[in-house]
Amino acid sequence: MFKRLRRRSADKRPPAPATPEAAAPADGASAAGAPPIDGSGLRALLAQVLEEAGRTPVLHADHLLLDGELQVFVELIEVAELPPDGVRTATVIQVRHRRLFPDGLAEFQHAAGKDVAQSLASGFATWARTDLVALSEAVSVAREDRRCMTMRLELPPPAAHLREVVLGPVARLGGAAQAEVCDAGDDSEEDDEEEDFDDNVDDGADADADEQAHAFCPCCLFTQSLEAFLPLLEGDTRMLGIRLFATRDAAGEIAADCRINGVDFPEGAACLRRYAATWPAYAGLEFRKQYVVVFPPEPLAAPPAHNLASEGHA
Numbered sequence: 001m002f003k004r005l006r007r008r009s010a011d012k013r014p015p016a017p018a019t020p021e022a023a024a025p026a027d028g029a030s031a032a033g034a035p036p037i038d039g040s041g042l043r044a045l046l047a048q049v050l051e052e053a054g055r056t057p058v059l060h061a062d063h064l065l066l067d068g069e070l071q072v073f074v075e076l077i078e079v080a081e082l083p084p085d086g087v088r089t090a091t092v093i094q095v096r097h098r099r100l101f102p103d104g105l106a107e108f109q110h111a112a113g114k115d116v117a118q119s120l121a122s123g124f125a126t127w128a129r130t131d132l133v134a135l136s137e138a139v140s141v142a143r144e145d146r147r148c149m150t151m152r153l154e155l156p157p158p159a160a161h162l163r164e165v166v167l168g169p170v171a172r173l174g175g176a177a178q179a180e181v182c183d184a185g186d187d188s189e190e191d192d193e194e195e196d197f198d199d200n201v202d203d204g205a206d207a208d209a210d211e212q213a214h215a216f217c218p219c220c221l222f223t224q225s226l227e228a229f230l231p232l233l234e235g236d237t238r239m240l241g242i243r244l245f246a247t248r249d250a251a252g253e254i255a256a257d258c259r260i261n262g263v264d265f266p267e268g269a270a271c272l273r274r275y276a277a278t279w280p281a282y283a284g285l286e287f288r289k290q291y292v293v294v295f296p297p298e299p300l301a302a303p304p305a306h307n308l309a310s311e312g313h314a
Contacts, residue, residue, distance in 0.1 A: 037116060042074045042091070045117065049124040055132075066132075067140045071096040077108070079116055088112040089119040092262075093127055095135055097239075100296070105241035106262035107131055107291065126171060131291040134168030135241070138293040149218045154300065159234035161297035167218045167290065174286040221246065221290050225258065225271035232260065233294065240294040244268070246276040247287035 037045070039062070047057045047064055057064040057072070064072040078090040094106040109127050113119030137146045151165040221244040222229075232240070238261070245257040254276045258268030279286065 037076060037120070039075075042076055042120070045120055046072070046074050046093075046124050049121050050128055053125065053128045055128070067136060069097055069139060070135065071098075073104070076120075082112050086112055086114055087116055087119050089116060089123060091120065091123055093124075093131075094262075095132075097139055100139060101239045101241075105135070105239070105293075107241065107243055107259070108262075130169050130171050130289070131241075134166050134291045134293045138166040138295065151219065151222075153233065155230075155234055155297075159297075160300055162300060163233050163297055164295040165222065166293040166295075167222060168292060169290070170218055170221070171289040172287065174282060174284045216288070218290070221272065221275070221288055222292050224275040225268050228258075228265070228267035228271045237296055239296050242268070242292040242294065243289075244272060244292060245287065245289045246272040247285065248276050248279060248282075249285050250283055252281075 043059060043064060047059055050057045050064070050066070055066060057066055062073065064074075066072055073094045073096070075092050075094075076089070077092055078088075080088050082088045089109075089111055091109045092106055093109060094104040096102060096104040107127070109123035111119045111123030111126065113122050134148060137148050143150065146166065148169070149167045151167065153163045153165060155161055155163065222242070225244065229242070241261055242265075243257065243259040246254075247256070248254045254273050256269040256272035256276060258265045258272060260268070
């Protein structure tokens with residue numbers, strides 16, 4: 001169970017947005033007797049899931065449009081059997097914004113289900129209530145109206161700029177920390193039978209934490225790995241989408257995954273493994289997963305000028 005949570009793709013860079021031909025699995029790639037699904041079918045299923053989540057996607061020839069400004073491309077990467085009678089799927093969703101990230105921010109969705117459609121829908125639903133929340137709030141919601149926690153990092157010279165960070169909802173499973181994460185997110189458990197571990201999602205702090213819980217809030221994954229990101233935050237001027245994932249099983253085996261704009265970032269994963277090693281013992285599998293959006297740099301405000309004439313010297 002633990003090992004199948006890890007991404008097995010050897011290609012560290014996500015592919016380009018799907019075309020109907022590229023999205024269709026090769027002959028024999030489908031599982032459990034399900035027919036292959038092409039690009040238009042993927043987009044239609046994603047649109048249905050988004051509508052069920054209260055969104056209003058607009059279907060275009062090769063993408064969906066959300067909030068009038070987010071272009072959403074989806075591609076099927078893998079369909080495989082999951083014995084005894086299920087399937088697992090992997091997709092990649094790339095989101096583009098003409099001004100802020102025209103080259104796109106991409107992330108993978110891994111899920112399982114009784115058939116291909118159920119597995120895909122599960123992965124899309126998790127993406128809609130985690131990654132998409134962070135992206136939408138970063139792009140379309142005024143700062144004062146955001147539900148996600150935000151941070152403003154003031155980086156000293158030579159960088160000398162500000163980076164604003166939007167911390168998306170945290171998907172979680174198990175652990176003593178479960179009582180001390182926020183309770184404002186979607187806590188659906190409809191996917192438990194398919195072992196979709198992303199069905200507990202939190203986006204705020206719970207002040208009534210169980211006394212046995214270890215400290216955890218929506219900033220923990222990011223701040224515990226911040227040292228790895230600082231060089232990028234100082235020198236990379238792009239808008240960044242950061243995947244944070246840390247897990248530990250009942251035997252104490254630890255794994256972590258970190259990607260920036262869809263590309264593996266080993267330095268961040270190393271920090272996350274060290275962080276997961278500090279979690280209290282728990283008799284089962286525990287993980288935390290989050291998507292974080294970092295805005296392009298803003299200049300620091302200039303210090304107020306010192307006006308000698310206003311000091312009223314006699």
